[in-house]
Amino acid sequence: MSGDTGMSTRAGGVLAATCISTLVVNANTSAVSILLPAISEDTGTSVATLQWAVTGYSLVGAAVIVTSGSLGDVFGRKRVFQLGLLLFVASCVLIALAQSGAMVIAGRVIQGAAGATILACGLSLLSVAKKGDEQLRAVSLWGAAAAVGAALGPLLGGVLVGITGWQGLFWIDAVVALLCMVLTAVTVTESRDPTRPRTIDYAGTVLIALTLTPLILAVTMSGEWGWISVGTLSCLAIAIAAGMAFVAVERRVAVPLLDLALLRNRVLVGSTIAILIGAGTINGLMYLLSLYFQDPAALGFSPLQAGLATLPATVGLVVVAPMVPKLAARFGGRQTIGVGFAVTAAGFVIVGLVDASWQYAAFLLPLVAIAVGMGLSNGPASSAATASVPENQVGGASGVSNMARYVGAAVATALAATIYGSVIGNQTADGASPSDALAAGLAAASWMMAIFSFLGVLMAFVIARHRAPTGTLNDAAASAAAHTHTLPTSATARSGSLS
Numbered sequence: 001m002s003g004d005t006g007m008s009t010r011a012g013g014v015l016a017a018t019c020i021s022t023l024v025v026n027a028n029t030s031a032v033s034i035l036l037p038a039i040s041e042d043t044g045t046s047v048a049t050l051q052w053a054v055t056g057y058s059l060v061g062a063a064v065i066v067t068s069g070s071l072g073d074v075f076g077r078k079r080v081f082q083l084g085l086l087l088f089v090a091s092c093v094l095i096a097l098a099q100s101g102a103m104v105i106a107g108r109v110i111q112g113a114a115g116a117t118i119l120a121c122g123l124s125l126l127s128v129a130k131k132g133d134e135q136l137r138a139v140s141l142w143g144a145a146a147a148v149g150a151a152l153g154p155l156l157g158g159v160l161v162g163i164t165g166w167q168g169l170f171w172i173d174a175v176v177a178l179l180c181m182v183l184t185a186v187t188v189t190e191s192r193d194p195t196r197p198r199t200i201d202y203a204g205t206v207l208i209a210l211t212l213t214p215l216i217l218a219v220t221m222s223g224e225w226g227w228i229s230v231g232t233l234s235c236l237a238i239a240i241a242a243g244m245a246f247v248a249v250e251r252r253v254a255v256p257l258l259d260l261a262l263l264r265n266r267v268l269v270g271s272t273i274a275i276l277i278g279a280g281t282i283n284g285l286m287y288l289l290s291l292y293f294q295d296p297a298a299l300g301f302s303p304l305q306a307g308l309a310t311l312p313a314t315v316g317l318v319v320v321a322p323m324v325p326k327l328a329a330r331f332g333g334r335q336t337i338g339v340g341f342a343v344t345a346a347g348f349v350i351v352g353l354v355d356a357s358w359q360y361a362a363f364l365l366p367l368v369a370i371a372v373g374m375g376l377s378n379g380p381a382s383s384a385a386t387a388s389v390p391e392n393q394v395g396g397a398s399g400v401s402n403m404a405r406y407v408g409a410a411v412a413t414a415l416a417a418t419i420y421g422s423v424i425g426n427q428t429a430d431g432a433s434p435s436d437a438l439a440a441g442l443a444a445a446s447w448m449m450a451i452f453s454f455l456g457v458l459m460a461f462v463i464a465r466h467r468a469p470t471g472t473l474n475d476a477a478a479s480a481a482a483h484t485h486t487l488p489t490s491a492t493a494r495s496g497s498l499s
Helices: 013-043 047-075 077-096 101-129 132-164 167-187 202-225 230-250 260-264 266-294 303-309 311-331 333-351 360-387 391-429 434-462 473-480
Strands: none
Touching (some): 013 077, 013 132, 013 167, 013 266, 013 303, 047 077, 047 266, 047 391, 077 101, 077 167, 101 132, 132 167, 132 311, 132 473, 202 230, 202 391, 260 266, 266 303, 266 311, 266 333, 303 311, 311 333, 311 360, 311 473, 333 360, 360 391, 360 473, 391 434
16 A cells, blocks of 8 residues: 555564464454354253354454455554554454353454454554565465464364363453454554545445345244244345445445445456355354264264364365365466366265265265355455455455455354254254254255355456466465455556555
């Protein structure tokens, strides 16, 4: 960004503060699904209700991710970043002290705002503190921290449940976030963008939340209310009205949350939908497997065993992704995206054939296939989002794709949870055994995600030719982090600053 001031920092301070905080946020986010059965047992809240601890986080993150970056540009990136860390600490303490599921959900909603703010402003702080090759290396390290945190979160959560109880994760995260606050206060100099208009699209932020909340509520409660009930139809009507109001507001505000002109870009739209599908399916998968693996009527794993069992999906994705940019450079980005989603769809189809007799070994092949497929599709889709626009629209394109990740995670997790729970309830009512009912629920939800993944294949046909990354080390880091955040690649148009 031009016109940035206060760019000096003490050596390594901003890099350490942003990378550590990003690792913690992503580890916390990916660990929560593993903790849900333990939280349910302690608080007496059903897992179906605690699904809002996952979807509520993503819902608020979708509304806040772009706005928090704008707040940093206007009021100071360090100040807003510190506010995000403070909110994160407060949310961790609230969750750790929670005696009810409602308190856990409330804490996670706050945490959604905090996490999005930390990611958005942390990357901005890093981008103005470094320039040129040094900037690219720093952002690559940030991306690597994000990827490692997301991959190891479920394992970390499983370990801590056995040692400290589920509350331990949040106490540790609170302490680390406090240390990041101190480190930031001591080493990071304030910066802002004086050339940016001071207008903030608060209305757009609220309307995003008003669109997603009733939509997810309708999806979640449809099994109990019925799809044509007054409650469900009312929620859908509110969501549609809020969505229309959002479009109207975005056409009029000086600095919109979403530049609607970007939606005329075919490559950006296709890649954004691909990103939404990828984020939705991986989050839905982790939610379902965390519950299925730990249920006594299924595999009966401990939280630690469940965390280990999900490693082929999480670590596998991060291991495969860095190899993808060179493949995309050779064979084409959209071809790689299409093959990736096809492999992912095949993995979900196999899980859709699950039987109550399956042991963990039967899940390994489809989990590896899903991980490989997502590793192939995530990086090129993220790269296409920023490579498809001119330099002055890169920030907007990145914001759209990052928002899409949160939307995909919220909607797909809610839909997967609803299908899983509804099928289990129906099977149980029909006299099926608990193990058969659970397998049927997992199968039905997996078929839904297989269909979503097939839609991702179709996006490869929507995405036209665009600039491809050359396969540098920085491209590899951006690809590894692509399932959590969009980072620039060698294909991105830029003038030396990232946003």
